[in-house]
Amino acid sequence: MLYYLIFLISLFVDPGANAHDHYVSITTVNMNKHSQKIELTVQLTAHDIEYYFEKEKNIHLHLGTEKENPNSDQVLAKYIQNHLTFSSNKKPIQLKYLGKEIKLDETLWLYFEGDLPKSILSINIKNDILIQVFENQQNILHLEGIYKESYTFNGLFKEHTFYKE
Secondary structure (H helix, E strand, O other), X not given: OHHHHHHHHHHOOOXXXXXXXXXXXXXXEEEEOOOOEEEEEEEEEXXXXXXXXXXXXXXXXXXXXXXXXXXXXXXXXXXXXXXXXXXXXXXXXXXXXXXXXXOOOOEEEEEEEEEOOOOXXXXXXXXXXXXXXXXXXXXXXXXXXXXOEEEEEOOOOOEEEEEOO
């Protein structure tokens, strides 16, 4: 009877569904006025971004494995550069991809940097990382250095402007 019940339940479970309900990225942005650089660390769950690329682009990344896609750095960099954008004084800040790390807990760390303008009156940030695939996605952003603020982006709030006090 128990096996029959398990069988019935398994008919209604989607084996391709992700196993968690919370989808979060954490981005730390250091606005270093001494080096005139903006330094970014983007932290994601590796299987979430892999799911996006498999479902939407039919690209299998296999991050952190022997079968890792040789183009994974380019694919990830382009995705983040298109979905996490910065502008200051109405001029875009170009981000350069520095590299990635994959931790044992499946956390993917991506590193970027860009040049800061000499005078910053405001900074506008658009962050819609994985929002198009996970409706519960939340993208937490911490600003350090010139600004010391945090903001959470989601499906309703994909863009925010921070003003210098």
